[in-house]
């Protein structure tokens with residue numbers, strides 16, 4: 001029976017495909033990349049877990065209560081036999097070595113392969129043993145997680161087919177970053193907010209996605225046909241032939257529009273009067289650079305470095321970081337690259353840890369965390385300065401709220417420079433240092449920051465979260481998350497104008513920069529540098545090309561004097577008409 005579910009669209013477009021439903025248990029399996037040198041230790045960890053389960057089962061077998069049914073002992077023996085079978089006890093160790101992955105992941109891969117074999121068995125008794133294999137594997141998994149709890153990560157139930165639609169209760173940013181290795185057509189979740197990092201990564205994948213569907217995971221069954229309309233935030237489950245045909249047509253139209261936009265790739269971004277506007281790309285992984293270049297980005301305006309390091313136990317050393325940044329700088333071929341220092345904490349937990357503070361978004365996050373771990377921070381600073389020897393790099397500091405943090409950071413940058421000099425390692429000593437303005441305190445005391453910084457970048461995602469006291473990851477308050485709130489507009493315009501007056505470059509790199517409904521408004525506030533997901537670049541360029549700057553400035557100024565939400569929306573509509 002066909003029905004629709006409504007949520008919040010976080011990435012536009014239409015996907016039609018079969019559902020791949022993730023269970024909660026599957027989400028608890030972490031994927032972590034391990035170094036070659038860690039292989040033996042990981043295999044030993046797996047052996048320990050097998051040993052622990054063997055002892056558990058033997059212990060249960062020796063304490064069977066008198067009232068237990070007679071088949072109970074046989075059942076335990078079957079489990080012990082399964083546990084001893086090399087397909088479960090040995091094969092995952094080969095996978096650990098071959099795939100350089102953690103034991104949990106290897107076990108899950110092997111389990112998937114075993115379960116797939118059961119599907120082909122006709123004998124109903126033997127087919128039933130599938131449940132036993134699953135139960136034993138789950139015990140081993142529990143033993144592993146007990147020893148080393150890891151980040152929640154995606155694992156597929158068998159390899160999902162290309163073009164499948166992923167249906168989950170919740171996904172962490174670390175889970176979604178793994179999607180870059182799969183080819184899902186879309187993903188939909190029960191919870192989540194529009195500017196959560198999960199949604200941001202979804203947008204960067206360029207696939208339609210919807211969050212806050214509330215019960216989709218329970219309502220949708222594996223393999224069911226789904227239509228995901230990312231623009232309207234609607235999922236149609238098991239659509240009839242007529243609806244399918246209509247959406248196939250709409251998907252073609254959408255693809256056609258995207259193709260037309262591609263013609264703008266090399267067009268200079270300028271308003272109608274010829275004023276130049278710089279459109280940069282936000283990236284999460286070095287591989288994203290190709291998409292940035294394909295969409296004609298004038299630079300990387302925000303490299304969220306922490307994403308590189310989410311699905312692993314440790315932070316990388318200086319050389320590994322340097323190599324990743326150098327790849328991006330070289331691939332951008334002379335175009336500027338803005339590297340943001342780790343913004344870990346809150347919904348992006350430090351590798352190997354779970355967010356522990358009571359209020360993670362207000363806790364030890366971003367620059368606060370970096371300053372509390374000066375060794376870790378210094379190795380990143382050195383890596384960035386070294387990468388700058390290969391092309392124009394700018395260093396961006398997240399979540400500044402007080403100038404003390406900035407002074408400490410600048411001191412550490414200077415230290416990093418000096419230590420590289422001392423070590424005789426090539427680097428660029430003139431890397432500009434900028435700050436993210438994403439805490440209202442920084443926006444309201446901008447002058448003190450501008451004195452010390454070379455440039456600023458407005459992180460509207462957090463600025464809105466902290467101004468309106470709305471958790472950006474919480475779908476229950478998502479309807480209150482409003483970029484058009486007069487307080488938000490005043491802060492954004494104030495920072496753009498304050499920085500411009502001080503002669504310091506200013507960009508917006510939050511999701512507002514990639515929203516075509518806000519392009520003219522931001523231009524009207526005086527913004528000339530935008531940074532957004534590569535997928536949004538060409539549509540924003542189209543909006544820039546059609547902007548009458550004089551009119552935009554006039555309406556934007558009016559909007560700053562208006563407090564009434566309805567009136568603000570009406571003015572924005574007028575600004576965007578024509």
Ligand code: PEP
Pocket residue numbers: 200302304343438458459460461462463509510511
């Ligand atoms: C922001 O807060 O707007 C921003 C760009 O940073 P992030 O989304 O990574 O927190």
Ligand code: MG
Pocket residue numbers: 398438459461462
């Ligand atoms: Mg931010």
